[in-house]
Every structure is written in C-alpha cells, then in structure tokens.
Amino acid sequence: MTRGGLCRLLRRDRGSYALETAVLAPALIAILLLMVAFGRVTDAEGAVDSAAHAAARAASLERDASTAQTEAQNAVTRSLDGDGITCQTSNVAIDTSGYATDVGEAATVTATISCTSHLSDIGLPGLPGAKTLTASWTSPIDTYRARQ
Template sequence: MTSSARPRRRRRDRDRGTYSVETAVLAPVMISLLLLMVAFGRVVDAEGAVDAAARAAARAASLERDATSAESEAQSAAVRSLETEGVTCRTSSVVIDTGGYALDVGVDATVTATISCATPLSDIGLPGLPGSKTLTASWTSPIDTYRGRQ
C-alpha cells in the first residue's frame, strides 16, 4: 500500500505552487479588463452628456428672438448641461448656427448647436489608453415660424 501512496504524493508535489503562478499571471489581465470597462463606460456616459448638452443648447437658442441672444443662451445652456451631468472637458467648444434668424417671419427656420468636448481618460491609469477622447454632438431645433425675429 505504501508504494501506491508515493506516486500520488509526487503528483501533488508537482502541482504545488501552480495556483500562485496562475494568480500572478491572471490578476493583471483581470485588472486591465476592469479598467478598460471603466474607460468605455466613461466614454459612453460622456457621449450621452455631450448629446444632451447639444440638445439643450439648440433648444435654448431656438427660444430667443435674435441671433445674439440665441448664441449667449445656447452657450450657457451647454455649460449648465455638462456641469449637471458631471462631465469635465479639457477643451470644449460650442458652435451655434443662427442663420435661421436672418430669414423672414413665416419661413421655416432652424438653429443648430454643435458641441465638442475632450474628456480626460488619463486618470484611469491603463497603459496604452489615450489621454483624452474628443466627443462631438450636433442638434437642430426649429425656430417658431410665426414669431418675430430681429
């Protein structure tokens, strides 16, 4: 009986330490995958926030009576929307196309807001991940056809 017990013990001795090696190899891979999921989640969340900010800016601009007020209101609406969503932009730009205000009353007109925001990703700490991702969204809102324009 003792001769049959020795081979089993030898097999166990050969496997000793393999779990530590597997953990040492797989732990960094699992952590990297987790950080990559966090990065993708942050980008998707920021895309939604930039889209909502473009929508808010276009809507705020379409409610004004003149192009100057429309641009001012759109800028502040975009900033408020991004702050409310908790998105910080390294660099951002808000471009408002107010060409519809030059059209006569009774003519269908629109105002378009385009927002560009560079969201930082460098704080995640994943090697190979870019420092930031630039997100752009555009939204068009109709101007009231029969409301006075200046």
C-alpha cells in the first residue's frame, strides 16, 4: 500500500472514536450504576442478617420474655445504625415463646427482621425504587437457666 492510500484510509476513520464513545458511554454508565445498586443491596442484606443475629442473641441472654423483646429491639437499632443502614420501613418480630417452657427443656428465641431500603437515589431508569430485605435468626436459650 502506498503512503497516499494509507492516508486516505486513516482519514476515512476520522470521527469514529467520538461515535464509539457516544454509543458506549451510556452503556458503561448503566453498568456502573447497576454495580452500585447491587453493592448496596448486598451490603444491606448482610446488615439485616447481622441485625437479626444480634437481636436473637440479645434476646436469648435475658431471663424473661418482656426484657428479651426490649433488648432485641435495641440490638436491631444498634446493629443497623452501626452498619449505616437506614430503613424506609422496618418490622422486627421476636418470638419469645421459648420462655414459657420449663427449665431443663430446650428452647429458642427467633428474630425476624424486614427492612425496606431505598434505591431511588441511584437514578437508573428501570431500577425499582426500593427493595425489601428479610432475615431470620434463631438462638437457643440456656436450658438450665431460670426463666420468668
């Protein structure tokens, strides 16, 4: 190929990089925003699971059902605040029916947490505005500890 033919070939491609950038940039931005959304949901799922674990554990250490309920609620608040998770709506259910069993019988406390986390601030069209995350954890109550 002659030098003149090479120059003509290179001039024909002029402007193609701008076109490729204009086509690919929105797709790359959308992929980046999806990664951010996925990361936030994964982080929130871990935090809700951790809060359920903390609530069940805190409740299982108490001697009576009403104190167990209070301590479990406090543990959820501390855990979610510590992880920086803000729930639009949340529901915390603590099953303390194990406190009604007799000493010497196996018993458990179960914490179930539901948290709706917002995603609307990411700004990706088609992304839902919120995601509800639910986690449940069961912790044993000491079999030979006095219960009230």
